[in-house]
Amino acid sequence: MKDEYEMIFKAVVEGNVEGAEKLVSDSLMGGIMAGELLNQGLIRAMDEVGTRFERGDMYIPEMLVSAKAMKAGLSILRPYLVKEGIPAIGRVIIGTVKGDMHDIGKNLVTMMLEGAGFEVIDLGTDVAPEKFAEAVRKYSPDIVGLSALLTTTMQQMKNTIEAIDDLGTRDQVKIIIGGAPVTQEYSEKIGADGYAADASKAVNWAKAIPHSNSKVF
Numbered sequence: 001m002k003d004e005y006e007m008i009f010k011a012v013v014e015g016n017v018e019g020a021e022k023l024v025s026d027s028l029m030g031g032i033m034a035g036e037l038l039n040q041g042l043i044r045a046m047d048e049v050g051t052r053f054e055r056g057d058m059y060i061p062e063m064l065v066s067a068k069a070m071k072a073g074l075s076i077l078r079p080y081l082v083k084e085g086i087p088a089i090g091r092v093i094i095g096t097v098k099g100d101m102h103d104i105g106k107n108l109v110t111m112m113l114e115g116a117g118f119e120v121i122d123l124g125t126d127v128a129p130e131k132f133a134e135a136v137r138k139y140s141p142d143i144v145g146l147s148a149l150l151t152t153t154m155q156q157m158k159n160t161i162e163a164i165d166d167l168g169t170r171d172q173v174k175i176i177i178g179g180a181p182v183t184q185e186y187s188e189k190i191g192a193d194g195y196a197a198d199a200s201k202a203v204n205w206a207k208a209i210p211h212s213n214s215k216v217f
């Protein structure tokens with residue numbers, strides 16, 4: 001394993017934003033391929049972050065800083081990945097449901113999915129069911145992710161799934177839901193395909209389903 005990969009891995013796991021950015025930039029200048037830096041450095045690091053989080057060796061604030069470092073490195077890499085034609089492993093549309101402004105968890109899930117190699121289209125917060133449905137029609141994602149933090153906005157997840165069902169292409173997309181008040185049982189009740197209790201589990205779930213919409217970054 002090249003030293004550069006190890007240094008990038010360490011910078012991301014330790015949440016060293018400037019370090020990750022500089023190391024990725026220097027490695028590119030040194031002639032290392034962007035795809036290798038992505039897989040051997042950034043994605044491997046976020047896998048490690050997910051594993052440590054699941055073991056209880058890492059907590060949300062640290063995970064957020066690692067995700068930030070990964071994002072900083074990824075922003076340097078992105079134009080080179082386009083040039084190299086490295087495909088994203090799948091396309092995800094994500095958002096916090098209507099009436100709900102909480103976005104820290106949703107942003108964490110987004111960053112972890114990007115770190116795992118997914119293209120993520122983030123619709124933001126307070127996203128109406130029709131807006132999700134419109135985005136599904138426009139972008140044909142593999143996965144739709146819905147986040148809700150309030151018991152009062154959970155119902156919007158059901159409404160959103162119904163709006164997506166109405167498009168008539170429900171078999172082409174998988175829907176995952178998450179957020180503090182959400183449960184596996186609720187996910188089954190409203191017809192979602194999956195539930196994740198945290199960002200790391202959301203990534204594992206997303207990686208495990210088949211993806212047809214891989215596209216260049």
Ligand code: B1M
Nearest residue numbers: 100101102103104105145146147150151178179180198199
């Ligand atoms: Co509000 N808030 N908040 N809040 N807030 C909660 C959720 C609450 C539990 C606090 C409490 O009373 N104890 C409570 C909800 C009660 C309930 O419904 N049962 C509450 C309330 C009541 C409110 C307001 C109504 C308060 C008011 O104005 N009276 C109001 C609502 C505004 C609105 O949305 N319309 C409100 C406002 C706010 C702030 C704006 C101040 C701020 C949000 C800032 C922001 O997000 N930009 C805020 C915050 C910060 C919180 C708490 C303190 C923290 C939430 C958080 O960011 N956690 C929260 C109390 C708490 O949870 N302890 C609370 C960290 C984050 C990383 O975790 O979001 O759970 P979480 O995400 C996790 C998992 O859930 C999962 O992965 C993430 C990472 O592991 N996950 C997914 C999340 N989405 C996923 C999607 C997936 C998969 C996994 O697939 C797509």
